[in-house]
Amino acid sequence: MADRTNAGDENYAAAFAADRNWHSKLLGDYGIILVVIAMMLGLWAMQPEYFMTAQNLTNIIRQIGMNALLALGLYIVIVTAGIDLSVGSVMALSIMLLAMADKAGTPWPLVILVGPVVGTLIGIVNGLGLTLLRLPHPFIMTLGTLNAVRGLCNLVTDGRPVSGVSDQVRFIGIADIPLPFGSEFAVIPVSAILLLVCYCGVAWFMQKVSLGRHIFAVGGNPQAARVSGINVDRVLVFVYACSGFFAGLAALLMAGRTGAGYPNLGIGAELDAIAAVIIGGASFFGGRGSVLGVFAGVLVMGLLRNGLNLMNISAFWQQTLIGIIIVLAVWIDVLRRRSGQRN
Amino acid sequence: MLLDTKTPAKLLEARGITKHFGAVTALDGVDLALSGGEVLGVVGDNGAGKSTLMKVLSGLFRPSAGEILIEGKPVHFHSPADSHRAGIEMVYQDLALAGNMPIFENIYLGREPGMKVGGLTIVDHAHARRLAKEHLDRLQIHVKSVDQNVEDLSGGQRQAVAIARATAFDAKVVIMDEPTAALAIKEVGKVLDLIKRLKDHGVGVILISHRMDDVFYVCDRVMAIFHGRNFAEAPLKDTSRNEVIGWIMGTKGHTDTLAHDKVH
Secondary structure, three states: OHHHHHHHHHHHHHHHHHHHHHHHHHHHHHHHHHHHHHHHHHHHHHOOOOOOOHHHHHHHHHHHHHHHHHHHHHHHHHHOOOOOOOHHHHHHHHHHHHHHHHHOOOOHHHHHHHHHHHHHHHHHHHHHHHHHOOOOOHHHHHHHHHHHHHHHHHHHHOOOOEEOOOHHHHHHHHOEEEOOOOOOOOEEEHHHHHHHHHHHHHHHHHHHEHHHHHHHHHHHOHHHHHHOOOOHHHHHHHHHHHHHHHHHHHHHHHHHHHOEEOOOOOOOHHHHHHHHHHHOOOOOOOOOOOHHHHHHHHHHHHHHHHHHHHOOOOHHHHHHHHHHHHHHHHHHHHHHHHHHOOO | OHHHHHOOOOOEEEEEEEEEEOOEEEEEEEEEEEOOOOEEEEEOOOOOOHHHHHHHHOOOOOOOEEEEEEOOEEEOOOOHHHHHHOOEEEEOOOOOOOOOOEHHHHHOOOOOOEEEEOOEEEEOHHHHHHHHHHHHHHOOOOOOOOOOEHHHOOHHHHHHHHHHHHHOOOOOEEEEEOOOOOOOHHHHHHHHHHHHHHHHOOOEEEEEOOOHHHHHHHOOEEEEEEOOEEEEEEEHHHOOHHHHHHHHOOOOOOOHHHOOOOOO
């Protein structure tokens, strides 16, 4: 009899724990998406004649493109408890080199590859610096490349921008695919398709491919990864290469939007990307975070900027609010973790 | 030589293992032998070199000198992946589990089942889940769900997962570094019974432990390491707790009257 009550209690406790997990899981995994939906509804209510127009929505998608790609790369790095401060500079050098290659008459299919290749190479340098030189933290290596690569951006043209990028190269960043229905503004930007492919690809990779799982393992417990036979150094070089790759892809996007290479492009962009990843619920201590969360984080920042623009509120307020949101988002995460912990 | 071929090769044999860390000699010509279905207790004081020896056997450290033989054949480990392939698995003292990942992924971490594509694996999570459940059932380890993250488990459950991990691939040798040190008393018995079950399956087990209760409950033989050297070794039936405690402290012929735990 005593045994039976005991078993009953345990079942109850298990059911209760599962229930609580369900709540905290919903809040943790999808809370940020609820925030995005709430923001969209709020903006719609406040700006009914502007916000939900096809023009404004495609505009938002175009505006978030750069941050979305940088944040996606940083997400992979942050899952390993790392950081890549160099992405803004890497993007700028990529755009300079691809604009110069285009000007020099290189065939456009090769010019398109310049950004991702340059980005990946600098990412590999970051990864090798971290693993071969045994620098104590990726902050230091990537702070080094942030400065060194930014210097190169100016050196390659003596600080002058390179304008006149050809239309074929600009296609991905600027072109729209018209929809068969709706107004002339009912279009899908090519950049949106690029984002969709990249986000779905990374989500699939991180979830289904062994290397993606190893990235999570390195972030959770590098020693466990090592004794499981995972080559931790190789995983780290790979994640910084990814981050560089997406910075190079962001350069291609920006080359399309602006039609020129500016050596000052993306100063401080790494901080926006980090903010989006953190707002999206990834942990700075590694091992946690989802691609969907990152996209939601990017959208929160994009919607905030868009909404404040529509309401003619100063850009200075945007920055202030984003700062507050970063702190709030992480604080909510702390509260959630505390309530979800075992006693 | 003729005699040598007649005695069957030991499952695992280490000869003259030496390991230097800079100017420090952690191991100095240590020998070790283990048969299948045998539980060997390795004792020694903190810093005696037990863990270093086990990390050499599991491929985490490369020995400065000496050789390792499995079933009589010399092997060279450059990483834990090499020792895994040779059938040696280790349960680390700190368990070496990724808390942010579920039980089944921890069990198959680094060896995920699925489709191999150019050095990568497209992981079949459903298959891994099923394999993990079956394996845990075989070991009579009970968990709520294999999808639970390891960080949500108790110390004993984590230990069980670490042992499940070490035995998921038909290991010939399982090395356990202080598997009961961090456990609640009621969990200790479960882990020791698990060790006995491995032994019944013909697995050779090396158990590092400070707890004489554990050593005398599961081991067949006990060897002591002192200052990085072989100090003493005996079948369990030919020795006593006090003698083994003496070995740990570097004394032989330890008698009852010298025992540190006796009040005179």
